[in-house]
Amino acid sequence: MGKxxxxxxxxCTYCHLCTMFCSLAFGEKGIYQIRPAIGRIRVxxxxxxxxxxxxxxxxxxxxxxxxxxxxxxxxxxPDTGLVSVDAEACVGCEACVEACEFGCIFMxxxxxxxxxxxxxxxxxxxxxxxxxxxxxxxEGDALEQGALYKEVPL
Amino acid sequence: MNGWMGTILTVDLTAEEIHKERLDPxxxxxxxxxxxxxxxxxxxxxxxxxxxxxxxNMLVFVNGPMTMSGALSSGRYMVVTxxxxxxxxxxxxxxxxxxxxxxxxxxxAIVICGKSEKPVYLWISDAxxxxxxxxxxxxxxxxxTVEVIARATHRQAxxxxxxxxxxxxxxxxxxxxxADRAAARSGVGAVMGSKNLKAIAIRGTxxxxxxxxxxxxxxTVIADHIKKSDLGFAFKEFGTPLFxxxxxxxxxxxxxxxxxxxxxxxxxxxxxxxxxxTLVRSKSCYGCPLACGRNTRLPENAMYRGRGDxxxxxxxxxxxxxxxxxxxxxxxxxxxxxxxxxMDTMDxxxxxATLMELFETGRVxxxxxxxxxxWGDAERCIQLLQMIAQGQGFGRQxxxxxxxxxxxxxxxxxxxxxxxxxxxxxxxxAMVGQGLLYATSPEGGNHTTGNTIQHEINGIPEPMDPxxxxxxxxxxxxxxxxxxxxxxxxxxxFPYMLMEEGIEILAGLYSAVVxxxxxxxxxxxxxxxxxxxxxxxxxxxxxxxxxxxxxxRLTEVPHGEGIGEGNIVPLxxxxxxxxxxxxxxxxxxxxxxxxxxxxxx
Numbered sequence: 001m002g003k004x005x006x007x008x009x010x011x012c013t014y015c016h017l018c019t020m021f022c023s024l025a026f027g028e029k030g031i032y033q034i035r036p037a038i039g040r041i042r043v044x045x046x047x048x049x050x051x052x053x054x055x056x057x058x059x060x061x062x063x064x065x066x067x068x069x070x071x072x073x074x075x076x077x078p079d080t081g082l083v084s085v086d087a088e089a090c091v092g093c094e095a096c097v098e099a100c101e102f103g104c105i106f107m108x109x110x111x112x113x114x115x116x117x118x119x120x121x122x123x124x125x126x127x128x129x130x131x132x133x134x135x136x137x138x139e140g141d142a143l144e145q146g147a148l149y150k151e152v153p154l
Numbered sequence: 155m156n157g158w159m160g161t162i163l164t165v166d167l168t169a170e171e172i173h174k175e176r177l178d179p180x181x182x183x184x185x186x187x188x189x190x191x192x193x194x195x196x197x198x199x200x201x202x203x204x205x206x207x208x209x210x211n212m213l214v215f216v217n218g219p220m221t222m223s224g225a226l227s228s229g230r231y232m233v234v235t236x237x238x239x240x241x242x243x244x245x246x247x248x249x250x251x252x253x254x255x256x257x258x259x260x261x262x263a264i265v266i267c268g269k270s271e272k273p274v275y276l277w278i279s280d281a282x283x284x285x286x287x288x289x290x291x292x293x294x295x296x297x298x299t300v301e302v303i304a305r306a307t308h309r310q311a312x313x314x315x316x317x318x319x320x321x322x323x324x325x326x327x328x329x330x331x332x333a334d335r336a337a338a339r340s341g342v343g344a345v346m347g348s349k350n351l352k353a354i355a356i357r358g359t360x361x362x363x364x365x366x367x368x369x370x371x372x373x374t375v376i377a378d379h380i381k382k383s384d385l386g387f388a389f390k391e392f393g394t395p396l397f398x399x400x401x402x403x404x405x406x407x408x409x410x411x412x413x414x415x416x417x418x419x420x421x422x423x424x425x426x427x428x429x430x431x432t433l434v435r436s437k438s439c440y441g442c443p444l445a446c447g448r449n450t451r452l453p454e455n456a457m458y459r460g461r462g463d464x465x466x467x468x469x470x471x472x473x474x475x476x477x478x479x480x481x482x483x484x485x486x487x488x489x490x491x492x493x494x495x496x497m498d499t500m501d502x503x504x505x506x507a508t509l510m511e512l513f514e515t516g517r518v519x520x521x522x523x524x525x526x527x528x529w530g531d532a533e534r535c536i537q538l539l540q541m542i543a544q545g546q547g548f549g550r551q552x553x554x555x556x557x558x559x560x561x562x563x564x565x566x567x568x569x570x571x572x573x574x575x576x577x578x579x580x581x582x583x584a585m586v587g588q589g590l591l592y593a594t595s596p597e598g599g600n601h602t603t604g605n606t607i608q609h610e611i612n613g614i615p616e617p618m619d620p621x622x623x624x625x626x627x628x629x630x631x632x633x634x635x636x637x638x639x640x641x642x643x644x645x646x647x648f649p650y651m652l653m654e655e656g657i658e659i660l661a662g663l664y665s666a667v668v669x670x671x672x673x674x675x676x677x678x679x680x681x682x683x684x685x686x687x688x689x690x691x692x693x694x695x696x697x698x699x700x701x702x703x704x705x706x707r708l709t710e711v712p713h714g715e716g717i718g719e720g721n722i723v724p725l726x727x728x729x730x731x732x733x734x735x736x737x738x739x740x741x742x743x744x745x746x747x748x749x750x751x752x753x754x755x
Contacts, residue, residue: 013445015438034224035361128377128443
């Protein structure tokens with residue numbers, strides 16, 4: 001069984017600590033940076049500021065991002081269910097970003113990046129409200145979480 | 155550098171020139187950032203005697219090395235300038251999301267000089283900096299301005315702007331960012347208006363370097379600790395409106411222009427009522443786990459329409475109890491108007507309170523204002539706030555502030571403020587340390603430069619008698635120095651000034667972010683340096699003991715029924731000791747020996 005980050009909209013306060021601490025794990029080697037622009041999880045608000053939603057990859061069974069990738073840089077591991085990007089193979093065409101209807105894959109420079117589920121995710125640690133947790137892919141309702149992403153896009 | 159971004163941006167609006175310089179490490183070491191760095195920049199680069207609304211005044215937007223560092227509540231920025239309301243140095247700060255964009259765009263400070271010939275706004279996208287025409291935006295409210303600029307620049311742009319009040323140079327005009335957060339006090343918005351600068355819009359994609367990430371991760375433990383505490387729970391649940399019950403119970407919720415300290419209708423404008431009636435949800439500033447923001451909207455059955463943030467406690471006092479408006483819908487509407495028009499809710503309220511008392515005593519009449527203004531008349535207040543912001547009729551005069559009105563109509567004693575700035579929502583007759591704070595704050599009647607609530611009212615770390623002057627000079631000095639450091643770091647005062655070990659935690663996090671180790675006492679020393687430089691700035695302008703005053707209502711008229719009945723603020727006695735402990739002369743001017751000790755000689 002694979003893992004994914006499960007999000008509870010009720011608890012989110014739009015603080016972005018998840019994005020901030022996520023970015024710590026992905027800076028240049030040897031430099032520790034809080035840099036939201038490279039975060040693999042991003043928080044959106046709706047137009048009238050009544051809903052806050054953290055976009056983080058659902059690890060889809062049939063990932064549209066992978067289907068769209070002309071370089072086959074995005075693969076889903078059939079055993080763990082994890083969808084990952086091979087940065088070396090990524091050609092930076094952004095087809096995956098267009099294809100993901102949930103807004104959960106992002107461009108950082110000329111490479112596509114997404115949540116690949118850290119062992120001990122800093123986003124989960126940083127979320128004081130516990131709106132995020134590390135769960136099994138079979139847990140929660142990924143479709144429901146995906147529906148939130150369409151209702152409150154980035 | 156860790157923490158700092160390493161660049162100061164200067165924008166000369168007269169010459170339409172943009173200049174970037176490297177941050178001087180010595181400036182950063184001595185003054186850290188935020189309020190500290192900015193006062194030093196102003197002191198060195200600006201003629202202190204300048205007209206606050208003239209082109210010589212400078213407007214410094216500044217963050218600190220801990221802004222956006224991941225430390226607790228790190229999404230703050232400040233606007234530092236010479237205030238048109240008080241004539242002193244001032245520092246007005248705000249949270250929201252603009253500070254995050256500002257910092258990650260790569261700047262420690264943006265220094266605005268001169269005056270543009272036509273309305274402009276500043277667009278910054280990381281290293282790209284550009285002045286753009288803002289003639290079409292002039293006259294627009296703040297929410298609309300944010301929307302229009304985001305459409306014209308980038309959807310991730312964060313915007314700080316003025317509304318009509320700033321354009322019309324209302325002396326208590328605010329700079330509003332993200333439509334709902336306000337660098338509200340001291341008239342910083344009027345300074346921006348005087349420069350024909352409508353807005354600063356920023357998109358930032360850079361990062362803040364952290365010296366010790368392992369130590370930084372401990373922040374999550376601290377955050378957990380706070381969330382589980384009563385303070386953490388109460389802040390998320392009620393926000394600052396929780397103070398309404400606390401202050402009313404302590405008989406210090408200013409009522410009817412500080413005539414009393416208890417408001418009988420407080421329970422219909424408090425935190426619980428907001429939850430019942432207007433709250434959509436609790437909302438955080440960028441990087442803050444506390445989520446004390448009140449995202450609200452007026453319900454269907456209200457007389458008014460609108461949405462936004464607030465009210466905060468200070469607004470509940472200033473536009474509620476202090477003008478006898480016991481109506482949450484009306485006071486929320488007034489809050490929204492202030493945000494949309496770009497005005498400080500606090501001085502808007504103290505100005506209204508001054509006027510109501512002048513009206514009651516017949517000094518200002520219906521003919522002057524255009525309508526009667528009795529206590530508690532929310533409809534008229536709403537009307538007058540719009541007139542103030544738009545500079546219409548009597549509004550133009552009212553926009554000069556409560557002190558101006560009280561002086562002009564021959565009753566200076568009815569303005570409840572110090573150095574021209576209205577007080578906050580803590581009645582000093584039953585909390586005398588707060589009175590000393592108001593009198594000695596570098597920017598007049600201000601509660602954020604070293605609030606004594608935690609000690610005097612909440613009894614943390616140990617109970618302290620709020621009615622006696624004993625120990626208060628020591629307390630106020632400590633709080634002022636600590637707060638100056640907090641605001642130099644670019645973080646929010648709430649967790650650090652309300653947690654029992656806040657300053658110790660902050661000193662630890664400062665080391666983790668910037669890699670410079672300081673003891674608690676060392677950071678207090680930095681705060682003391684900042685505070686003293688602000689004092690020197692004001693002293694050069696002739697401010698001294700004669701200006702460290704409180705209205706007679708606080709120092710001579712005994713407190714009413716309840717806690718502290720019969721009490722007054724023994725200000726002169728406290729001032730003597732305060733100046734001596736500060737190492738200042740009896741006239742309140744910093745002595746050369748103290749300045750030399752602080753490296754300010």
